[in-house]
Amino acid sequence: MVKVRFAPSPTGYLHIGGLRTALYNYLFAKKNNGKMILRIEDTDRNRFVEGAVEGLIHSLNWAEIFHDEGAFIEKGKIVQKGEKGPYIQSQRLPIYQEYIQKLLDNGWAYYCFCSKERLDHLREEQKKRGENFKYDGHCRNLTKEQVQKKLDAGEEYVIRLKLPENRMVAFDDMVRGHIEVNTQDLDDQVLIKSDGFPTYHFAVVVDDHLMEITHIIRGEEWLPSTPKHVLLYEAFGWETPNFVHLPNILNQDHKKLSKRQGDVAVEDFKKKGYLPEALVNFIALLGWSPKTDQEILSMKELMDSFDLERVNKSGAVFDMNKLNWMNAHYIREASVERITKLAIPYLLESGYISQKDIDNRYEWIEMMVESVKDKIQYLSQIPEQAKLFFKNEISLETEECREILKGEQVPILLEAFRKKIKEIKTLDPNSAKKVVKEIQKEQGIKGKNLYMPIRIMLTGQMHGPDIMKIIAVLGKERILERLHYIETHYLI
Numbered sequence: 001m002v003k004v005r006f007a008p009s010p011t012g013y014l015h016i017g018g019l020r021t022a023l024y025n026y027l028f029a030k031k032n033n034g035k036m037i038l039r040i041e042d043t044d045r046n047r048f049v050e051g052a053v054e055g056l057i058h059s060l061n062w063a064e065i066f067h068d069e070g071a072f073i074e075k076g077k078i079v080q081k082g083e084k085g086p087y088i089q090s091q092r093l094p095i096y097q098e099y100i101q102k103l104l105d106n107g108w109a110y111y112c113f114c115s116k117e118r119l120d121h122l123r124e125e126q127k128k129r130g131e132n133f134k135y136d137g138h139c140r141n142l143t144k145e146q147v148q149k150k151l152d153a154g155e156e157y158v159i160r161l162k163l164p165e166n167r168m169v170a171f172d173d174m175v176r177g178h179i180e181v182n183t184q185d186l187d188d189q190v191l192i193k194s195d196g197f198p199t200y201h202f203a204v205v206v207d208d209h210l211m212e213i214t215h216i217i218r219g220e221e222w223l224p225s226t227p228k229h230v231l232l233y234e235a236f237g238w239e240t241p242n243f244v245h246l247p248n249i250l251n252q253d254h255k256k257l258s259k260r261q262g263d264v265a266v267e268d269f270k271k272k273g274y275l276p277e278a279l280v281n282f283i284a285l286l287g288w289s290p291k292t293d294q295e296i297l298s299m300k301e302l303m304d305s306f307d308l309e310r311v312n313k314s315g316a317v318f319d320m321n322k323l324n325w326m327n328a329h330y331i332r333e334a335s336v337e338r339i340t341k342l343a344i345p346y347l348l349e350s351g352y353i354s355q356k357d358i359d360n361r362y363e364w365i366e367m368m369v370e371s372v373k374d375k376i377q378y379l380s381q382i383p384e385q386a387k388l389f390f391k392n393e394i395s396l397e398t399e400e401c402r403e404i405l406k407g408e409q410v411p412i413l414l415e416a417f418r419k420k421i422k423e424i425k426t427l428d429p430n431s432a433k434k435v436v437k438e439i440q441k442e443q444g445i446k447g448k449n450l451y452m453p454i455r456i457m458l459t460g461q462m463h464g465p466d467i468m469k470i471i472a473v474l475g476k477e478r479i480l481e482r483l484h485y486i487e488t489h490y491l492i
Contacts, residue, residue: 002034007041010052013265014059017249020283025217026065027306038070040088043197059266063276084211096198099206108235112139112160134187159192169227174244181227205232217244247287248315273379278327286316324377340369343382350383368473371465394460401456432471457486
């Protein structure tokens with residue numbers, strides 16, 4: 001059975017690249033009737049961020065990427081489900097101790113007692129020669145007696161992988177193809193740190209094997225480390241899983257997506273008001289493409305069409321304009337009820353509505369949201385669009401608006417409209433339409449000569465939301481204030 005894992009480090013918010021990795025794992029598992037594990041790789045205690053695990057799980061749930069085993073949140077607490085746990089690496093230390101001992105016993109690992117000062121000096125010397133840092137094997141050939149003496153003396157140590165000398169390491173990657181590397185170009189990687197915690201490179205191999213992972217789908221930044229992982233599988237006598245290294249997500253300048261150049265965390269996009277299905281659809285196409293030209297794909301459609309063979313080798317550029325276009329599409333397609341619910345926090349924060357409005361005139365809020373939702377790209381833009389319903393002063397958007405208000409029919413239209421609004425008892429889109437139709441019939445003003453001046457008198461704009469909904473949302477009092485403002489500022 002296909003089994004994959006998403007294994008983030010809890011060092012902060014979930015990065016958009018991490019979300020894509022999780023998504024590809026999820027889609028591949030579902031396409032192949034497999035399972036997905038969420039494993040928390042928290043062995044780097046210096047970078048651990050409190051609350052990050054909860055944040056990661058909430059982000060995955062928000063994006064509707066649901067794993068089958070691993071860490072979950074229930075009743076506000078982290079719980080673990082599955083037969084291969086613990087799924088939090090810091091709780092697996094006895095397992096790593098057991099397996100590092102096996103490597104020490106079979107000669108694939110050794111104790112290293114080199115001090116930080118010695119390693120820093122070695123690094124500087126190699127740097128002067130224009131070389132990348134590589135451990136020089138100083139402790140590789142210590143005798144058992146020498147090692148034991150140092151251990152008994154309480155000397156600090158790490159445990160390193162003992163690489164075979166001058167050997168080709170080969171593996172196949174489902175995206176990159178066949179790869180070969182000589183061990184001369186590799187380093188005797190640290191497997192167990194001085195604090196007793198495993199490094200990523202050791203823990204990931206042990207965990208992936210014990211959790212029966214069949215396909216390792218991860219970012220291309222892990223590609224240089226893979227030969228060492230392959231050697232560890234060999235050292236344990238284990239079967240190597242399938243490797244899939246995904247291309248980087250790039251900024252507009254074709255460099256790796258970085259927080260220095262804008263939003264990169266899932267939480268950033270959530271706060272701005274992007275819909276989860278839009279973000280998922282967008283990132284699915286960053287590095288993968290379906291067989292058709294279809295761009296709008298539901299999660300079900302992504303599952304049905306996902307194929308690792310169609311993952312690209314080259315990096316994919318994060319095009320914010322494309323994401324905004326896609327999100328705007330999903331907002332337009334979404335129900336007014338859903339968008340209103342999502343828009344309310346932004347309207348509350350802006351001060352345009354209060355809890356009292358939510359309690360007593362929810363339909364009015366819904367009508368306001370419905371009138372502007374087709375004009376926004378993400379939900380935090382709602383207040384900017386909605387402000388036309390709350391300002392008392394009208395500023396004309398263009399010179400053309402001013403010219404339209406100079407039409408000879410405008411004073412007659414304004415007076416007729418004001419009279420009808422004063423007389424009306426209930427103002428909703430239907431009664432607003434009736435008012436305009438009556439004016440058309442009684443005054444003989446039609447088409448653009450009728451609708452365009454009304455829109456400009458009420459909003460200062462030539463284009464915008466449905467005019468009947470604008471009338472209904474504004475209400476009698478504000479409409480009369482605006483007509484007075486237009487009359488005294490633009491028609492005299």
